[in-house]
Each structure stands twice: as C-alpha cells, then as structure tokens.
Amino acid sequence: MDSAQIMILTVLVGTVALFLWGRWRHDMVAMASLLMCVVLGLVPTGEAFNGFGHPAVITVACILILSSALQQSGAVDALTRTVLPQSAGPFVTLAALSLLAAILSAFMNNVGALALLMPVALQIANKQGVPPGKILMPLAFGSILGGMTTLIGTPPNLIVSGFRAGLNGSGFSMFDYSPVGIAIALAGLAFVILVGRFLVPTRERAGAEGFETGSYLTEARITEGSKAAGMLLRDINDELEKSDAQVIGLIRNEKRIPAPNPYRELHDNDILLIEAEPEGLASALSGLELTLEAEWRSIQAEAKAKAAEKEKEKDKDKDKDKDKDKDKDDAGTDAKEAATEKVKETTKAQNAKKPDEKVISTGAKPGDEKSPDAEQTAELHKKALxxxxxxxxxxxxxxxxxxxxxxxxxxxxxxxxxxxxxxxxxxxxxxxxxxxxxxxxxxxxxxxxxxxxxxxxxxxxxxxxxLAERALHLGDKSQAFKASAIMAIAIALAAFGIVPAAISFALGVLASLLFGVVAPRTLYDAVDWPVVVLLAALIPVATAMETTGSADLIARFLLETIAQGNAVVAVGLILIVTMTLSDFMNNAATAAVMCPIAIGSAAQLGASSDPFLMAVAIGASCAFLTPIGHQNNTLILGPGGFRFGDYWKLGLPIEIIVVAVGVPMLLWVWPL
The missing domain is CATH 3.30.70.1450 (Regulator of K+ conductance, C-terminal domain)
Incomplete structure (x- = not known):
C-alpha cells in the first residue's frame, strides 16, 4: 500500500464516519472530502469541480424541476383522484396508495411524491380510524421501492450509470433497471400490503382533530390579572394535569429555569414552557387564563405601532422642542395601556355575555363555584386562536x-x-x-x-x-397536460437513445419555461441543492479511489476474506454492504463510494461489471432499517409518531426479500 492509497483511504474512512455521525449536512461533508483530496494532491486542482458538469448531476437537477412542474400544475393530483378509491377498506386503500407511490416515484422525485400523498394518507387514516403509521410506513417504503425501477427514479441510478459510462463509454439506458427493479418492487410491495401492516408498530392518536405527533412544547405568558399570577407552580401543574399537560420549564426576566421548584410563586410576565397534547392545548391555556407568547408579542407590537402613530400626530400639533419629552411619556403610557387592555380582552374572551345568560367570572380561583366549565373555556380559547x-x-x-x-x-x-x-x-x-x-x-x-x-x-x-386534510384539485388542466406531455417526451427521448438523458431532461426544463409551466423566478427553488453539491463533490473523490488503486485494494480484501473468489457470493456481498451503508448514510453518497469498489471486484474476478454496478444501484436505494437512511423515512417520523427503532420490524424482512429476489434476478438479467 503506497502513500496515495493510505491518504485516500484515510479520507474515505473519515468521510464515511462523518456521514454516519450526522452532525454536519451531507453536502458539507462531501465538499470537505473533495477539498482535502485537492490539498493532498489526490485530485488535480483543475479537475476539482468537474463534477458540477457531470451528466448525472445535471440530470438530477433537471428531474427535480420537472417533478416540481408535475406537482404544481395539478397533474399528480388528477392522477391521484382517478386512481385512489373513494370508499374502500384499509386493505384496498393501502394497496392503492402504495402502488401509486411506487409508480410516481419511478418518474419523479420520490420525496415530492410522498409529500403529495401523505396528507391524503392521513385523511384516509383518520376517516377509517386507522393509526396513521399503519399507512404512512408502507406508503414511504412503496415510494422507495418504485424509485429503483428506472434511470431517473433515484439519484443512485444516475450515479451508477455515470460510472458505467466512464468504464464502457455508455451508461445504462432509461429502462435497463426495470427488469430487476420491478421484480424486487413487486415482491416488496406484495409483502408490505399483505403482511407489512401487521409489523408496523401501533402508535395511536389521542384525539381525532390533530394528527398525533407527540407532545407539543408551547410557551405561555402569565399576563397581569390572570388567575395564574400568584399561584404556586405545584398548583399550576395540578390544574394542567386535567388537560394532560405539564410545566417543564420557567422563563423569568429572560432567564430560563429548567427544573423550577414546585413551591415557587409565579409572577406577572413569567413565561411557562408547557408540554401538552395537541387536543389538550386550548383547555390547558384557557383554564389558567394564559396567553400564547407568540400572540402576546404580536399584541405588544401592534400596540407600540399605534402608540407611535399617535405620537406622530401629537408632534404635528405641538412644538417639537417644548413637548418632546412629555409626548414620549404619553406614548409609552398609551402603549402599555393598549397592550394590557388587548391582552386582557384576548385572555378573558370567555367573559363575553350571551343572551339571557349571566356573565362568567374569570377572576375565580381554582375550586371557586364561579369558575367556567372546562369544555366551554377550551372552546372559547380555541375561537380566540x-x-x-x-x-x-x-x-x-x-x-x-x-x-x-x-x-x-x-x-x-x-x-x-x-x-x-x-x-x-x-x-x-x-x-x-x-x-x-x-x-x-x-x-x-x-x-x-x-x-x-x-x-x-x-x-x-x-x-x-x-399535514391538513386537503381536497384534491385539478389545477389548470392545460398546464397539467403540458407538464405531463413534456415529461413523457423527455423520457421517450432518453429511453430511445435519441439524445443523452442529461440533454433530454434539460430540453424538458427549457420547454417548461417556454410554455409557462414553470415560472422563471421559481425555477431554482425546485432543485435540491445539497444533493447536487453532494454528487458533484463526491464524483472526483470516487475517481481518485480508482486512479490510486484503492478501490481495487478494498475489492481484493472483500473477495479474498469473504467471497473466497466466488463471483455469485461477491455480487450478493456488494449488494448487502451497499444496503447496510445506505441505512445509515445518504444513498447518493453510498453509491459514489461503492461504485469504484464494485468495478474493482468485477476486474479482480474477470467478470462483467454490470451485475456488480446494478447491485450497487439496488442496495443504495434500499434503506428500510432506520429513519435516517432515506429522506422519505425521515419525513414520516413525526406525522407517524414513530421512534428510531420502529423501522427495522418491517424494514428487515423487506431487505431480506431484496437480497433473495435481487441476486438471482441480477445474475439472470446481467450474466457474469
């Protein structure tokens, strides 16, 4: 092992460690890795940023823009409205949603597909009384499985195609991934639909109105005259327990007290950090006449603005030099009085007198017979919000x-x-x-x-x-048709080899601009720039692994110690190693790191590189064990109420299916 190999392997180990640590964003880590390689002389200075012009990078950016056009035009909503059953049981609904997610993800950004379908899934879960996670996890996994079926389905496929182009002069075509990808996707979807719902942990929602996302942390201020002023923190917590809420912190004079003494007396303008379930939030606030901190600040700002206007009017009528100090005092008093009066009106909304009813007393202490009914005060406070x-x-x-x-x-x-x-x-x-x-x-x-x-x-x-229920909309039908037609033509141009994929989808973006499907001012908002930078930075690093012989060194170690020179075992090993890495680090980064090793393994065995590269593409797409392995897993973490350890229960069987179906299909479609 020479010095160049030692240096590149050190950089590689450090890069993977930082990816796994997750302290810094992936694009930052990738750029640091690239610059370190430049400083060490492993990547020539003139070639450091060649990755930004790589066809895979250009294609990813263009696909993201065209996917956004499909979303914004209403084309995806129209398809969803047509495909999803209006009235069906949980099984049929789950099957329809998962299949639709897989189909959409094959031709558009899978994060965008999931973001569009997730509110629909939550709405259906609420109507059918099914825990949201029972639908969200199969939906997310379905979108991941669908992405591996085409060239543009996921960034790792484009990266793998780019490495093949560098090796053989031509990359994989649009549907080269389909035979193996569809077989794995169908097997995985069948398992998810038939068995998966029984393996997804049940995370029940406490209420029907909001989606259960765990407890909220809310700041509430004790305003002048509220019943909470002068009470002990212990008594406050006793009241809050009736709404399944609790005080977990206190802020006084802008100083935070993490674990306040339960016998501490509360003062005006103290801020309580309250933990409460969404449905209990209104009653928790209204029962003690607390005001949301954000609302209080808004009232203060409004009062100051009115006082400032009043001061300006007075300055016009009076001599500025003589009455300047007096006007400031008046303005400050007016601001304080206006803010106090506005806060009192908001926090005591339940005092509003109804026809033929007595005024409800809000100054009553806990236990007083005149204290308002909890449900009534919660409803009134909700109306105030x-x-x-x-x-x-x-x-x-x-x-x-x-x-x-x-x-x-x-x-x-x-x-x-x-x-x-x-x-x-x-x-x-x-x-x-x-x-x-x-x-x-x-x-x-x-x-x-x-x-x-x-x-x-x-x-x-x-x-x-x-995460609100939203009615599906068709949007502008003409725009939806244009967006769909442009995407279809771009795919056809790439699929039939008329022009390279990067050119085809760049033409699609240009057409979208010319026909007004995408507004020029929003063009670059659709691009996931961290992914673009990640790809562009790691491509030269991966090239350095090949040129220094480090990839061959790693491949030789894996083949000699584990695969024992068996090509079939080697393909399965590459798939499993890639899949394992992808569960803990970005899938595009995993593909960039593993492609040189796959090529080196094929060279050591004297076999075709195609099945090894395809194994990398599949493994990089199959991240089902953790919420950090794939963006879609992260996206459902909060809305589904999941914990870190909830994913493997369904994810591990799916990864076993991927290996069991993937290896035989790889060897059949792409012979060694």
Missing amino acids: QSDDISLIEVVILPNAAFIGRSAADIRIRSHYGINLLAISRQGQRSMSRLRTMKMQAGDVLLMQGSPAAISEFGNRMGCAP
Whole structure:
C-alpha cells in the first residue's frame, strides 16, 4: 500500500464516519472530502469541480424541476383522484396508495411524491380510524421501492450509470433497471400490503382533530390579572394535569429555569414552557387564563405601532422642542395601556355575555363555584386562536428544507410571513430551548397560526409540507397536460437513445419555461441543492479511489476474506454492504463510494461489471432499517409518531426479500 492509497483511504474512512455521525449536512461533508483530496494532491486542482458538469448531476437537477412542474400544475393530483378509491377498506386503500407511490416515484422525485400523498394518507387514516403509521410506513417504503425501477427514479441510478459510462463509454439506458427493479418492487410491495401492516408498530392518536405527533412544547405568558399570577407552580401543574399537560420549564426576566421548584410563586410576565397534547392545548391555556407568547408579542407590537402613530400626530400639533419629552411619556403610557387592555380582552374572551345568560367570572380561583366549565373555556380559547381568516395548521419539515438548522427568530417568521409559531413537536425528544430560538430538524411538526395563504407561502419557501386534510384539485388542466406531455417526451427521448438523458431532461426544463409551466423566478427553488453539491463533490473523490488503486485494494480484501473468489457470493456481498451503508448514510453518497469498489471486484474476478454496478444501484436505494437512511423515512417520523427503532420490524424482512429476489434476478438479467 503506497502513500496515495493510505491518504485516500484515510479520507474515505473519515468521510464515511462523518456521514454516519450526522452532525454536519451531507453536502458539507462531501465538499470537505473533495477539498482535502485537492490539498493532498489526490485530485488535480483543475479537475476539482468537474463534477458540477457531470451528466448525472445535471440530470438530477433537471428531474427535480420537472417533478416540481408535475406537482404544481395539478397533474399528480388528477392522477391521484382517478386512481385512489373513494370508499374502500384499509386493505384496498393501502394497496392503492402504495402502488401509486411506487409508480410516481419511478418518474419523479420520490420525496415530492410522498409529500403529495401523505396528507391524503392521513385523511384516509383518520376517516377509517386507522393509526396513521399503519399507512404512512408502507406508503414511504412503496415510494422507495418504485424509485429503483428506472434511470431517473433515484439519484443512485444516475450515479451508477455515470460510472458505467466512464468504464464502457455508455451508461445504462432509461429502462435497463426495470427488469430487476420491478421484480424486487413487486415482491416488496406484495409483502408490505399483505403482511407489512401487521409489523408496523401501533402508535395511536389521542384525539381525532390533530394528527398525533407527540407532545407539543408551547410557551405561555402569565399576563397581569390572570388567575395564574400568584399561584404556586405545584398548583399550576395540578390544574394542567386535567388537560394532560405539564410545566417543564420557567422563563423569568429572560432567564430560563429548567427544573423550577414546585413551591415557587409565579409572577406577572413569567413565561411557562408547557408540554401538552395537541387536543389538550386550548383547555390547558384557557383554564389558567394564559396567553400564547407568540400572540402576546404580536399584541405588544401592534400596540407600540399605534402608540407611535399617535405620537406622530401629537408632534404635528405641538412644538417639537417644548413637548418632546412629555409626548414620549404619553406614548409609552398609551402603549402599555393598549397592550394590557388587548391582552386582557384576548385572555378573558370567555367573559363575553350571551343572551339571557349571566356573565362568567374569570377572576375565580381554582375550586371557586364561579369558575367556567372546562369544555366551554377550551372552546372559547380555541375561537380566540382561530377565526375565519386565521387558522391553526400543522406542517412537517421536509428533508433538506431551508428551515433546517435555523430558528423562527433567524428567519423572522412573524415579520416576514405574518404567522406565529405556536408549538413544536419533536418525536422522542424534549427540548428546553425557547420556541423562537429552537433549531429545526427534518421531521419536526410545527403548529402554525396565520392565514392559510401566509402559511402556504411559508411552507413553499422554507420546505414544509402541510399535514391538513386537503381536497384534491385539478389545477389548470392545460398546464397539467403540458407538464405531463413534456415529461413523457423527455423520457421517450432518453429511453430511445435519441439524445443523452442529461440533454433530454434539460430540453424538458427549457420547454417548461417556454410554455409557462414553470415560472422563471421559481425555477431554482425546485432543485435540491445539497444533493447536487453532494454528487458533484463526491464524483472526483470516487475517481481518485480508482486512479490510486484503492478501490481495487478494498475489492481484493472483500473477495479474498469473504467471497473466497466466488463471483455469485461477491455480487450478493456488494449488494448487502451497499444496503447496510445506505441505512445509515445518504444513498447518493453510498453509491459514489461503492461504485469504484464494485468495478474493482468485477476486474479482480474477470467478470462483467454490470451485475456488480446494478447491485450497487439496488442496495443504495434500499434503506428500510432506520429513519435516517432515506429522506422519505425521515419525513414520516413525526406525522407517524414513530421512534428510531420502529423501522427495522418491517424494514428487515423487506431487505431480506431484496437480497433473495435481487441476486438471482441480477445474475439472470446481467450474466457474469
């Protein structure tokens, strides 16, 4: 082993370790790996960024844009409306959803396909009284299985095709993946539909209104005159227990107290960090006359704005120099009075007098006979949170969303979008961070308050998908037809070899722009840039593995110690190793790392490289054991109420099926 091999293997081990650690985003790790190879002289400086012009990278970007066009035009909704049964039992519904997800994922981005179908699945689960996870996990696995059936179904297929092109002068065609991919997909789907629902852990939802996503963390302020002021924290918790809620933190004078003493007396303007189920949130707040922190801040800002306007009017009528100090004092008093009055009106909405009824006293202490009924106060508080123009909507953070790693304060969610972040649900974890400063993660479920249009705009820009029931819509029929036709023509051009895939789909993007299917200003929003950078950075690193002979070295070790020179065993070994890595690191990165090893293994055995490369393509797509192995697994983590260890119960049998069906099919379709 020479020095170049030692260096590239060291970089490779470090890169894989960082991928598995998951502390930094995959594109950051890939770029660091590339730059390290350049510094060590393993990748020539002039070739460092050749990966950005690689056909696989261009094709991935174009496919993402065309997939977005199908989604935005309503073409996918039209197909969903046609295919899904309107009234059917859980079995038929599950089968239809899983098959539709697989079909869509074969020709468009599978994360986009799942994001479109997930609200439909949750709506169906709610109507049929089925735990959401029982439908979401088969749906996600179906979308993953469908992606391996075509060249454009998933990025690893494009990467594998690129390595074959570099080796033989031509890559795999559009449907070269179909014989093996369809056989595995059908076997996997059959297992998921017939047996899978019994293996998915049951995560019941506590209420019928919201999707169970675990407990929410909510900030609530004790305003002046509320019944919570002056009470002991112990008494507050006793009241909250009636709504299945509890105080897990206290913020006083902007200082956080993680485990406050239960005998601590609460003061005006203390902020309580409350953990509550979605359906118990309203009653938990109203029972103690607490005000949501986001709502309180909004009221304060509004009052200050009105006071500032009042001050300007006074300045026009009076001498600025003489009455300047007096006007400021008046404005400050007006702001405080206006804010206090607005808060009181909001938190005491239940005092509204109804015809022929007595006024409900809200100043009663716990246990007082005049205390309002819990259901009535919860309903009144819910009305205060929602109106005809304002809604409470749950959204889930998509993988690679712009919101990941940032907080509500970072993006100024209130001032930029006019919406409030009321609560955050992070399954399996409890964060003591302030809501406004909590860093977001993929799969987090957010409870947003605002107009539907504002929340929709926020979701589109920041990468969040709504978890609300939504009616399927046809959109603009002409646009849907154009988007479908453009995608079909691009696929046909690539499938029949008229032009290379990268050119074909780039023409499709250009046509989408010319025909107005995609707006120029939103063109680049559809591209998953972290994936693009990941691919572009790792392609030169993988090339360095080949040129230094490191890939052959690893292949020789695997063949001599495990496969014992048996080609059939070697194909199965490559498939299993790739599949195992893909369960814990990005599938595109896995394919880029394993392709040189697969090529080296074929060379050592004097066999065709095609079955080995195909084994990498299949293994990189089959990540079913963990929520971090594939983006779709992460996407259902919160909405399904899953835990990290829930995936393997269904995922492990599917991976066994992949090996059992995949190896014989590989050797039959792609002989050694």
